[in-house]
Amino acid sequence: MEEQQIDLNKNAQAYGNVAVVMGGYSAEREVSLKTGKAIVASLKRSGVKVTAFEVHQFSSLLLEQLKHFDRVFIALHGAGGEDGTIQGLLECIGVPYTGSGVLGSALAMDKFRTKQIWQACGIPTPEYWLLDKSSPDYDQQFEAFFADVGSNPKLFPLIIKPAEEGSSIGVHKMESLRELGPLLEEGFKTASRLLIERFVEGSEYTAFVMDGKAYPVIRIEAKTGNYDYDAKYVTGDTLYHIPCGLPADSEKLMQFAALKAFESLSCSGWGRADVMVDENGQMYFLVVNTVPGMTETSLVPKSAAAAGMSFDELVLKILDTAQSEKLSKPKLETEEVQA
Missing domain, CATH: 3.30.1490.20 (ATP-grasp fold, A domain)
Incomplete structure (x- = not known):
């Protein structure tokens, strides 16, 4: 056990100084705070040097602070966090970040553009x-x-x-x-x-994807029949089935389609695709989430756990998606103009 801890610390040091950005100004702020706090706690358990940033807006002061970090773990949900805004700002200051880039984030956030692309790619959607x-x-x-x-x-x-x-x-x-x-x-x-x-009458599923791999599918059973905000975060009586109950070949087909739906939007790193299956077995893709919830009771950790991955291991694998190679532009620098 002692040798494992030493190896873990060495790996933790390789991540450098990590910032976790949470909160934001969208309607999903409270969910984002829960996600961010769970990630910070996990990184601390893994020995990673981490600093939490609870933000309300994206100011020049925030960017000045973030440019001194080696990686940013984006834990922002909704507008500002999943629409390409924070991604573009981080690219401007040359700091690697988790998840999809500017284009993938913007497309996935726009449900209308998402559906247009899926239709063009032959991906079924309502x-x-x-x-x-x-x-x-x-x-x-x-x-x-x-x-x-x-x-x-x-x-x-x-x-x-x-x-x-x-x-x-x-x-x-x-x-x-x-x-x-x-x-x-x-x-x-x-x-x-x-x-x-x-509205698709049937069963609801979700498929977690990361680094080109689809993880075990989850079937969601909301007591009210609607997997709405209350069913996700308030009532606590929603059931999550893993294994999902689909035949093995049907689950593999859904996983393959989820990867296609994800990649068709230029998404990368990690994310989650939500799917409905009607009474005839027809799949309909609803949405791709590029920054899914990451509390220890969220869907992505459940899927990872079914694949034998702990929450802390999952957080580190997501942090691995923050690679400098994804930055499309060099860090912007200012020079003093000579009179």
Whole structure:
């Protein structure tokens, strides 16, 4: 045991000085804080030199501090953390960071662009409509949606949600057109773009991917039938099934498709793909999360544990994704202008 500890310390020193950035300004701030604190505690157990940054905004002072670190573990969820913003800032100061780069983060965060790419790549995803309140084409978008669903009640129920948000925040189930007005009014209070998609009746699964490998799939069973914010973080009665119950060949197919869905968006490092399977066995991909929750009860640690990986080992493997090779630009430096 003593020799193992010495080896661990040597490995820990190789990571250098690590910053964990958490909090942020999105609606997922509280979840991000839980994720960040769990990661910091894990890195400390592994002997890594780590500093926690609980941020509210991205200031020049924050960047000045972060440029002195060897790696940044991004524990920010939602806007600012998963949309390419913090990734771009870190590239500008030349500091390696965990997870997807600027492009992959931005595409995965935008559920509308995600669906467009998946459709082009032949990856199944539920039928959808975009309503962009800030677009000059909003009236046409609304008319097209109304024309599709107004005369076809079999399309219901529908899901309405922000086009750029996570943790099931702002997600509502719409049973009929009578509910559309109030749901649009509520949705547009916090988002300018809303995505409406077909509700898939069936079982929900999630697939964790890291470094080109898909880990054991998890089947999610929410007591209410809806895996919403409360089911994820509040009620505590959601069941997570590992093994997931799919036949071995079906699970392998889902894992392969999850990797394809992940890589089609230019995502890299680690992430999680959420999937619905209907009563006919048809898969529908819903979303890719580029910075999934990382508390010790989150989905990614559960999948890793099923593959024999401890939480601390998982955190270090994710930290390994913060490689300098991913930086597309050299560190920006300023020079004094001579008069």
